[in-house]
Amino acid sequence: MDHIVIDRITKSFGAFRALDDVFIRIAKGAIHAILGENGAGKTTLMNILYGLYKPDEGQILLNGRPLRMSSPADAISHGIGMIHQHFMLVNSLTVTENVVLGLEGGLRGVDYAAHEKRIRELAKSVGFDIEPAAEVWTLPMGMRQRVEILKALYRKADVLILDEPTSVLAPSEIGSFLESLKTLRAKNHTILFITHKLEEVMHVADRVTVMRHGKVTDEVDAAETTPRELAQRMVGRDVIMNLKRVKSAPGEVILKAEKLVATDDRGVRALDALSFELRAGEVFGITGVDGNGQRELSEVIAGLRPLDSGHIMASGRDIGPLDVKRRKDEAGIGFVPEDRQHTGLVLDYPVATNFILRDYDRQPASRHGLLDFKYMARNAADLVKRYDVRLRSPQQPVRFLSGGNQQKVILAREIEAKPKILVIMQACKGLDVGAIEFVQNTIFELKASGVGVLYISTELEHVLDIADRIGVMYRGRITGTLLPQEATSERLGELMAGVASEVV
Amino acid sequence: MLDWMILGDVLRTSLRLMVPIAFAALGGVICERSGVYNVGIEGMMLSGAFGAALGTFLTGSPVAGVMVGILLGAFGGAILAVLSIRLNVNQIVAGIAINLVALGLTAFLARLIFGLDATTKTLAGFTAWAIPGLSAIPFVGPIFFNQDPLVYVLYLLVPFLHWLLYRSAFGLEIRATGENPGAADSAGVPVYRVRFLCTVISGGLAGLGGAYIVVSQVFVFTEHMSAGKGFIALAAIILGRWDPVSTLLASWFFGFCDALQMNLQFANPSVPYQIFTALPYVASILALVGLYGRVKPPAATGLPYRRESKT
Numbered sequence: 001m002d003h004i005v006i007d008r009i010t011k012s013f014g015a016f017r018a019l020d021d022v023f024i025r026i027a028k029g030a031i032h033a034i035l036g037e038n039g040a041g042k043t044t045l046m047n048i049l050y051g052l053y054k055p056d057e058g059q060i061l062l063n064g065r066p067l068r069m070s071s072p073a074d075a076i077s078h079g080i081g082m083i084h085q086h087f088m089l090v091n092s093l094t095v096t097e098n099v100v101l102g103l104e105g106g107l108r109g110v111d112y113a114a115h116e117k118r119i120r121e122l123a124k125s126v127g128f129d130i131e132p133a134a135e136v137w138t139l140p141m142g143m144r145q146r147v148e149i150l151k152a153l154y155r156k157a158d159v160l161i162l163d164e165p166t167s168v169l170a171p172s173e174i175g176s177f178l179e180s181l182k183t184l185r186a187k188n189h190t191i192l193f194i195t196h197k198l199e200e201v202m203h204v205a206d207r208v209t210v211m212r213h214g215k216v217t218d219e220v221d222a223a224e225t226t227p228r229e230l231a232q233r234m235v236g237r238d239v240i241m242n243l244k245r246v247k248s249a250p251g252e253v254i255l256k257a258e259k260l261v262a263t264d265d266r267g268v269r270a271l272d273a274l275s276f277e278l279r280a281g282e283v284f285g286i287t288g289v290d291g292n293g294q295r296e297l298s299e300v301i302a303g304l305r306p307l308d309s310g311h312i313m314a315s316g317r318d319i320g321p322l323d324v325k326r327r328k329d330e331a332g333i334g335f336v337p338e339d340r341q342h343t344g345l346v347l348d349y350p351v352a353t354n355f356i357l358r359d360y361d362r363q364p365a366s367r368h369g370l371l372d373f374k375y376m377a378r379n380a381a382d383l384v385k386r387y388d389v390r391l392r393s394p395q396q397p398v399r400f401l402s403g404g405n406q407q408k409v410i411l412a413r414e415i416e417a418k419p420k421i422l423v424i425m426q427a428c429k430g431l432d433v434g435a436i437e438f439v440q441n442t443i444f445e446l447k448a449s450g451v452g453v454l455y456i457s458t459e460l461e462h463v464l465d466i467a468d469r470i471g472v473m474y475r476g477r478i479t480g481t482l483l484p485q486e487a488t489s490e491r492l493g494e495l496m497a498g499v500a501s502e503v504v
Numbered sequence: 505m506l507d508w509m510i511l512g513d514v515l516r517t518s519l520r521l522m523v524p525i526a527f528a529a530l531g532g533v534i535c536e537r538s539g540v541y542n543v544g545i546e547g548m549m550l551s552g553a554f555g556a557a558l559g560t561f562l563t564g565s566p567v568a569g570v571m572v573g574i575l576l577g578a579f580g581g582a583i584l585a586v587l588s589i590r591l592n593v594n595q596i597v598a599g600i601a602i603n604l605v606a607l608g609l610t611a612f613l614a615r616l617i618f619g620l621d622a623t624t625k626t627l628a629g630f631t632a633w634a635i636p637g638l639s640a641i642p643f644v645g646p647i648f649f650n651q652d653p654l655v656y657v658l659y660l661l662v663p664f665l666h667w668l669l670y671r672s673a674f675g676l677e678i679r680a681t682g683e684n685p686g687a688a689d690s691a692g693v694p695v696y697r698v699r700f701l702c703t704v705i706s707g708g709l710a711g712l713g714g715a716y717i718v719v720s721q722v723f724v725f726t727e728h729m730s731a732g733k734g735f736i737a738l739a740a741i742i743l744g745r746w747d748p749v750s751t752l753l754a755s756w757f758f759g760f761c762d763a764l765q766m767n768l769q770f771a772n773p774s775v776p777y778q779i780f781t782a783l784p785y786v787a788s789i790l791a792l793v794g795l796y797g798r799v800k801p802p803a804a805t806g807l808p809y810r811r812e813s814k815t
Contacts, residue, residue, distance in 0.1 A: 072690050072692065084690070088684075089684070092679070093676075093680060093683070097679075100676065101677070101680050101693065105673050106673055108673050109673075110672065
């Protein structure tokens with residue numbers, strides 16, 4: 001019998017139809033993947049299942065009975081647990097406190113010891129190695145996600161909805177996460193797995209529903225399909241899965257890092273005498289396990305983090321004394337940060353304003369200290385078109401754009417400034433296939449035009465696709481530099497784990 | 505030279521001067537832990553002082569006065585709660601508005617009710633009450649255990665608030681709401697209700713602090729008698745890192761500065777007294793400057809919470 005039936009649900013926001021007559025049947029004790037590009041309506045659907053939105057038409061059947069929900073609390077009481085893409089955890093509280101939060105209320109003491117014991121047992125039964133007394137901020141992302149799952153299980157959820165669960169995980173964490181889904185399935189939990197990553201779907205899902213533009217385009221058994229077929233259904237056209245690298249002759253050294261030393265936010269050394277060279281017309285990829293100094297490297301180059309020692313030379317000039325603005329204007333450094341929502345954009349500003357964040361104080365964006373709104377509108381319309389940003393209006397706050405479209409806004413702004421050097425971090429994280437293709441093509445165009453691109457990413461397959469040389473970071477150093485053809489998984493694994501290499 | 509007797513005297517006085525600041529600051533801890541800045545503490549204290557005078561004036565009982573004081577303070581808290589939580593008025597602006605309204609309204613009502621010669625009429629109040637046994641301990645006893653009843657209330661309040669914040673279900677809700685209201689909401693915590701309650705509690709405690717000044721210290725109501733103690737309480741909250749026990753100690757530090765300045769004032773009549781009265785305020789500025797960048801308020805304090813749900 002079907003555990004859940006999503007029975008012909010339609011949902012509109014204004015004139016925009018986010019879900020159009022969606023019908024999905026989900027079997028009990030199965031892993032059911034919902035696959036689609038950003039903006040296909042997956043998240044809207046999940047928010048309806050979780051009681052956050054009310055559908056305009058249609059209903060949800062749980063065990064054959066229609067479900068009436070007006071809040072997440074109702075969903076929880078029906079055994080539906082949601083693991084959001086951005087974790088709903090209070091970082092300053094312990095694991096136990098987070099799990100217990102909301103279960104009891106009022107002026108009564110909480111028996112934390114008893115809860116802690118039960119949580120420890122529950123974690124053990126599903127194979128999670130978690131210390132309930134740890135404060136959440138001390139845990140790596142993969143652990144935090146397990147805390148979210150424990151929260152749902154502790155509330156006796158038998159349906160788990162996971163929204164893009166792997167997008168926040170380090171590559172090394174994904175494998176064990178997928179295994180834990182299988183453990184949960186073995187315990188007869190029904191799992192709804194929202195994603196746009198084909199390989200993960202192929203790896204764990206029993207059944208796959210593909211969505212596009214708010215409609216279900218296909219529903220198949222995972223065993224009876226191929227990644228290529230799914231990708232086609234998702235984007236509605238053929239995707240070039242392995243891009244052909246564009247050849248270009250590297251020019252002179254345009255960015256040179258010499259023995260960079262810097263500390264992270266906690267005061268721990270994050271860059272440890274790191275050196276590299278980047279040439280014009282070259283894409284230098286930097287990869288490694290998350291948290292080995294990649295973010296700090298991108299920040300010291302952009303000018304957001306002070307160097308303790310070392311030099312950064314851009315076209316032969318030491319840019320150490322320059323601030324962010326002068327690095328952009330005088331050294332030609334463009335920056336696409338890792339945290340696009342907080343560092344890259346002002347979320348509550350309109351898209352058009354976000355486009356001129358870097359050039360607001362000069363012509364043509366402003367004149368004599370006054371903004372030129374006509375220019376801003378013209379500029380926005382032009383960039384939206386050229387960079388294929390999907391939105392309702394350029395006056396819309398950028399907050400309401402999907403992740404891929406937010407990334408396009410940042411890329412457009414940074415590339416239109418005609419940089420000589422582009423530092424781009426986690427460019428494809430959380431993006432769908434179509435957006436990734438767009439980003440990669442954009443980088444190839446930049447490279448062909450002689451821009452040096454420093455491409456920092458933990459997503460190995462993207463780095464391999466795009467980089468001319470690949471540096472691997474481990475504990476603040478580059479442990480080795482490889483050409484793509486040398487980059488076997490064995491060799492990369494060694495470097496990522498810090499096994500020293502001969503100088504290339 | 506401070507000899508032991510003078511030190512004992514300063515400490516005893518410091519404790520009494522600490523009380524209004526401590527009540528207000530402890531309430532502020534609860535409020536800010538839930539995510540609402542209570543800049544209106546000063547006005548709520550003043551309302552509490554006025555309420556205490558009014559209640560005592562009408563009934564002749566300081567206990568009734570304290571009750572009215574707490575009620576008026578809590579009413580101020582409720583106004584802040586409605587403005588900032590319901591109507592999404594900026595918390596700081598709403599707090600300042602409450603301070604200004606309280607200042608004007610209490611002065612006006614005081615003249616109306618107590619008359620122009622209000623300051624000459626002394627109200628009934630509390631006197632020191634030595635706890636048998638404990639007050640006999642040498643040196644420490646007279647300082648801590650020969651005080652008026654509201655000081656003992658404070659002694660009991662601190663461990664209770666510690667329990668409330670760290671051991672009770674409501675405390676867990678408070679801490680979660682102040683750090684990440686979105687997460688608390690998705691876990692089923694009634695974010696708005698928690699914040700509302702905490703703001704009202706904060707107002708009530710600030711009112712109690714104000715009431716103390718009237719019924720235990722000066723026994724009259726005068727215009728703007730809170731005299732910036734509410735703002736010192738705000739500093740004590742930061743110095744106390746949003747923790748009840750530490751905030752009590754921070755309040756005591758400010759009380760001690762105040763007691764010290766009084767002592768210095770009497771000992772040095774030739775120096776202009778304004779230099780000494782400024783001491784607690786200077787101390788609060790120095791304490792905050794010293795802590796700058798090293799203490800972090802609850803992450804969501806000051807930010808209005810709005811559910812992102814669109815229906």
